[in-house]
Amino acid sequence: MEPTRYPAxxxxxxxxxxxxxxxxxxxxxxxxxxxxxxxxxxxLLREQVGLTGAKKGCDHGQCGACTVLVDGRRANSCLLLAxxxxxxxxxxxxxxxxxxxxxxxxxxxxxxxxxxCGYCTPGQLCSAAGVLAEAADGFPSHATPATAxxxxxxxxxxxxxxxxxxxxxxxxxxxxxxxxxxxxAAAHHGGTxxxxxxxxxxxxxx
Amino acid sequence: xSPDPFPLGPPAYPLGAPLVRREGxxxxxxxxxxxxxxxxLDCAYAWPVAATVARGxxxxxxxxxxxxxxxxxxxxxxxxxxxxxxxxxxxxxxxQDDRVPHRGWYVALAVADSLEAARAAAAAVHVSYAAExxxxxxxxxxxxxxxxETVNGGYPGTxxxxxxxxxxxxxxxxxxxxYTVPPLHNHPMEPHAATAHWTGGRLTVHDxxxxxxxxxxxxxxxxxxxxxxxxxxxxxxxxxxGSKGTPRPHVVLAAMATRHTGRPVKLSLPRRxxxxxxxxxxxxxxxxxxxxxGDGVLTALAHEIATHTSTVNEFVEQxxxxxxxxxxxxxxxxxxxxxxxxxxxxxxxxxxxEAPGMFALESAVDELAVLLDIDPVELxxxxxxxxxxxxxxxxxxxxxxxxxxxxxERFGWRPRDPRPxxxxxxxxxxxxxxxxxxxxxxxxxxxxEARATADGGFRIRVNATDIGxxxxxxxxxxxxxxxxxxxxxxxxxxxxxxxPPAMLAGGSMGTASxxxxxxxxxxxxxxxxxxxxxxxxxxxxxAAADTRxxxxxxxxxxxxxxxxxxxxxxxxxxxxxVRVRRMLxxxxxxxxxNSRTARSQFIGGMTMGLGMALMEGSRLxxxxxxxxxxxxxxxxxxxxxDVPRIEAHWIDxxxxxxxxxxxxxxxxxxxxxxxxxxxxxxWHATGIRVRDLPLTVDKILPRLRAAREGAG
Numbered sequence: 001m002e003p004t005r006y007p008a009x010x011x012x013x014x015x016x017x018x019x020x021x022x023x024x025x026x027x028x029x030x031x032x033x034x035x036x037x038x039x040x041x042x043x044l045l046r047e048q049v050g051l052t053g054a055k056k057g058c059d060h061g062q063c064g065a066c067t068v069l070v071d072g073r074r075a076n077s078c079l080l081l082a083x084x085x086x087x088x089x090x091x092x093x094x095x096x097x098x099x100x101x102x103x104x105x106x107x108x109x110x111x112x113x114x115x116x117c118g119y120c121t122p123g124q125l126c127s128a129a130g131v132l133a134e135a136a137d138g139f140p141s142h143a144t145p146a147t148a149x150x151x152x153x154x155x156x157x158x159x160x161x162x163x164x165x166x167x168x169x170x171x172x173x174x175x176x177x178x179x180x181x182x183x184x185a186a187a188h189h190g191g192t193x194x195x196x197x198x199x200x201x202x203x204x205x206x
Numbered sequence: 207x208s209p210d211p212f213p214l215g216p217p218a219y220p221l222g223a224p225l226v227r228r229e230g231x232x233x234x235x236x237x238x239x240x241x242x243x244x245x246x247l248d249c250a251y252a253w254p255v256a257a258t259v260a261r262g263x264x265x266x267x268x269x270x271x272x273x274x275x276x277x278x279x280x281x282x283x284x285x286x287x288x289x290x291x292x293x294x295x296x297x298x299x300x301x302q303d304d305r306v307p308h309r310g311w312y313v314a315l316a317v318a319d320s321l322e323a324a325r326a327a328a329a330a331v332h333v334s335y336a337a338e339x340x341x342x343x344x345x346x347x348x349x350x351x352x353x354x355e356t357v358n359g360g361y362p363g364t365x366x367x368x369x370x371x372x373x374x375x376x377x378x379x380x381x382x383x384x385y386t387v388p389p390l391h392n393h394p395m396e397p398h399a400a401t402a403h404w405t406g407g408r409l410t411v412h413d414x415x416x417x418x419x420x421x422x423x424x425x426x427x428x429x430x431x432x433x434x435x436x437x438x439x440x441x442x443x444x445x446x447x448g449s450k451g452t453p454r455p456h457v458v459l460a461a462m463a464t465r466h467t468g469r470p471v472k473l474s475l476p477r478r479x480x481x482x483x484x485x486x487x488x489x490x491x492x493x494x495x496x497x498x499x500g501d502g503v504l505t506a507l508a509h510e511i512a513t514h515t516s517t518v519n520e521f522v523e524q525x526x527x528x529x530x531x532x533x534x535x536x537x538x539x540x541x542x543x544x545x546x547x548x549x550x551x552x553x554x555x556x557x558x559x560e561a562p563g564m565f566a567l568e569s570a571v572d573e574l575a576v577l578l579d580i581d582p583v584e585l586x587x588x589x590x591x592x593x594x595x596x597x598x599x600x601x602x603x604x605x606x607x608x609x610x611x612x613x614x615e616r617f618g619w620r621p622r623d624p625r626p627x628x629x630x631x632x633x634x635x636x637x638x639x640x641x642x643x644x645x646x647x648x649x650x651x652x653x654x655e656a657r658a659t660a661d662g663g664f665r666i667r668v669n670a671t672d673i674g675x676x677x678x679x680x681x682x683x684x685x686x687x688x689x690x691x692x693x694x695x696x697x698x699x700x701x702x703x704x705x706p707p708a709m710l711a712g713g714s715m716g717t718a719s720x721x722x723x724x725x726x727x728x729x730x731x732x733x734x735x736x737x738x739x740x741x742x743x744x745x746x747x748x749a750a751a752d753t754r755x756x757x758x759x760x761x762x763x764x765x766x767x768x769x770x771x772x773x774x775x776x777x778x779x780x781x782x783x784v785r786v787r788r789m790l791x792x793x794x795x796x797x798x799x800n801s802r803t804a805r806s807q808f809i810g811g812m813t814m815g816l817g818m819a820l821m822e823g824s825r826l827x828x829x830x831x832x833x834x835x836x837x838x839x840x841x842x843x844x845x846x847x848d849v850p851r852i853e854a855h856w857i858d859x860x861x862x863x864x865x866x867x868x869x870x871x872x873x874x875x876x877x878x879x880x881x882x883x884x885x886x887x888x889w890h891a892t893g894i895r896v897r898d899l900p901l902t903v904d905k906i907l908p909r910l911r912a913a914r915e916g917a918g
Binding site for chain 2: 018039043046051056057058060062092093094097102109110111116117118119121122125162163167168170172173174175176177179
């Protein structure tokens with residue numbers, strides 16, 4: 001795939017002491033970008049690449065609305081300087097669906113009415129995708145029994161989901177429905193979840 | 207050929223059906239665009255500069271350093287910003303003079319090519335001040351307190367009925383307690399943001415607002431423009447909870463910046479500046495006095511409020527108003543006093559008046575139940591009034607008792623040992639609590655248009671705003687029911703000031719106000735279609751309606767929604783931490799128009815009430831004059847793990863005195879009473895009565911220790 005240069009993304013601006021060129025793989029597509037060293041991944045996505053799915057709620061890593069997957073693991077994109085992410089694969093909410101086919105988490109959020117205003121939703125979805133992967137990989141949480149087998153996947157009980165999803169604030173108070181939706185998606189996919197979204201499976205060569 | 211617009215039989219999608227949100231797919235795929243997610247070509251970015259003194263004057267603004275930074279195009283100050291005409295909201299008179307009425311007031315605005323450059327420029331603007339002594343602390347005895355004529359909502363500041371003092375002195379059982387609620391912050395997940403573009407004499411704004419008709423009107427007044435030359439779009443709004451009810455500084459600053467620079471300008475408020483810029487729930491000190499006979503029937507009720515406002519504008523949180531209609535009270539005094547302090551201007555936050563007022567009243571009723579040794583559900587039933595006490599009007603419908611009964615049943619309230627501090631589970635003490643809820647029924651004039659299109663579809667146009675309530679969906683349901691057509695044949699356009707003007711999303715009156723206009727337009731369209739012969743013309747047939755007359759007529763009835771909230775809490779005797787284990791609410795709010803989205807609203811309100819009970823609150827710093835808890839790291843709102851099982855139920859309530867849909871508002875009542883239910887449950891768990899929200903460890907642990915030592 002040809003790398004894409006966006007006219008507004010600084011791609012035509014040469015690298016200087018204040019700007020550097022890097023390659024990011026955004027939702028399975030390689031982008032060569034010249035970025036201001038002060039630019040966060042969140043601002044890069046929203047202001048320069050046109051991916052406004054990731055939301056800015058606090059800009060300080062306090063609310064989780066900006067959650068994306070970086071190399072398959074969730075992260076607050078407002079806390080990541082873009083210049084330090086050269087070569088990373090980043091999945092945003094726009095990359096979760098497989099074309100017109102929604103990710104099971106997206107289906108479950110719709111069916112359970114797991115949102116109201118929708119502003120925290122992209123972060124909740126990316127975070128939940130990260131949770132599915134972490135649980136499948138056996139990552140324990142505060143809610144995981146100390147006796148759990150560290151090599152085995154963690155069963156996503158309501159307690160586990162509540163704990164693992166607590167980095168994503170929702171002021172509309174959709175939490176009970178979010179827990180149900182994540183549980184639905186976890187049950188639906190079992191061990192075969194595609195937690196990172198469709199984009200994770202696409203070719204990502206620059 | 208167009209299909210028959212009036213198929214026989216009942217409507218395919220009756221009111222109440224649990225339809226999925228129409229904009230849901232856009233929201234879960236990230237394609238729903240919010241106000242700051244429009245980036246016109248050549249868009250500049252603005253970043254505000256907030257005052258760093260609590261009161262005083264700006265003596266100089268040195269923007270030299272800021273303007274020398276790469277990519278910076280302007281710094282607006284009171285010396286060079288566009289002049290604004292006065293409006294009804296003096297908090298919007300931004301950059302017009304050198305006065306600093308409170309810390310966090312905006313004194314400059316940096317505009318640059320990028321977000322990063324704008325932020326750096328704002329930091330480089332050097333503002334000098336002549337600081338003055340500031341007073342930011344509300345006390346119950348503050349010498350500046352006065353009795354306002356009216357309070358928020360237009361209610362009288364003071365009401366007296368009967369002879370409270372004599373009745374209270376004569377009452378066999380009395381309670382006299384003072385409750386406090388700290389400043390609370392709306393903190394919608396989407397910060398207040400606007401993208402404004404002034405071009406060719408027209409101003410186009412994407413604004414994060416609860417009502418773009420009002421924003422359009424106010425921008426027209428401020429900038430002396432014809433409202434027809436302004437379009438304000440609020441297509442998707444990331445919550446508001448009152449704080450986006452009317453225009454806030456961000457949209458005025460963005461419009462000033464685009465006028466000044468000639469470029470489109472985007473401005474999103476930094477989270478930590480929101481408490482000072484967009485309004486807050488004012489703190490209240492509430493004295494409640496109840497007098498009752500041995501049977502628990504109230505003979506005297508006084509609810510007296512002290513609260514603050516700013517020196518910019520008078521806003522009085524109407525916390526004593528619900529006590530005027532809640533319970534039997536032949537001798538009643540409900541009064542507000544307010545003091546203007548050097549603080550940010552308070553405003554609406556979900557259920558202004560009812561949320562803090564019912565914390566105090568419903569805590570007091572619980573305390574009275576303990577004094578009388580009467581079950582708190584039963585005590586409330588004994589004080590059910592026949593008519594609205596304050597006005598003597600009949601209630602259009604009042605099913606508080608039904609909510610209490612059904613709630614008690616579903617929650618498993620009984621059997622209940624009333625003694626506190628006797629249910630242990632290891633280090634935990636457990637208890638249950640109940641509180642009543644209420645919220646008034648409002649309606650405001652709105653206009654709408656309904657069109658039958660030549661292809662057999664229908665199109666509704668109304669400037670409603672969806673701040674997360676599901677307005678598009680429920681308006682489609684209302685239209686489909688009125689037109690007796692399936693809902694999927696109805697398209698609904700909302701969220702732009704170019705549409706027929708309508709009430710903002712607030713006061714739990716959006717659906718009633720918009721829906722009434724939509725219903726009326728649809729009925730007019732049906733009449734037109736009935737009279738129409740032959741195929742529809744290419745442009746279709748249109749009917750418009752407004753509800754000015756209906757809204758002005760008012761009602762001879764007292765109209766309120768009611769509810770009952772039940773909570774079970776645990777208090778950790780080692781750490782002092784209080785957690786809610788489960789909550790259950792039952793509401794009587796007329797006809798529920800969409801059971802799926804309604805349940806989400808009720809639960810959302812209860813969740814915000816849980817936050818009010820357990821963790822939310824900020825303090826004004828007497829030394830620096832600002833809120834100490836400004837961002838989401840310091841001002842805690844409930845997180846997923848804080849929220850246990852929450853259930854919301856409702857009673858089927860038929861009320862013919864409301865509107866064509868038979869609906870009352872549901873957006874706010876969920877928060878009302880919830881904090882009291884939790885505080886009452888804490889008393890039942892521990893015997894500790896906390897009258898000062900939130901119920902944090904510092905207030906509980908010392909008393910748990912003292913109780914333990916006293917017992918030992």
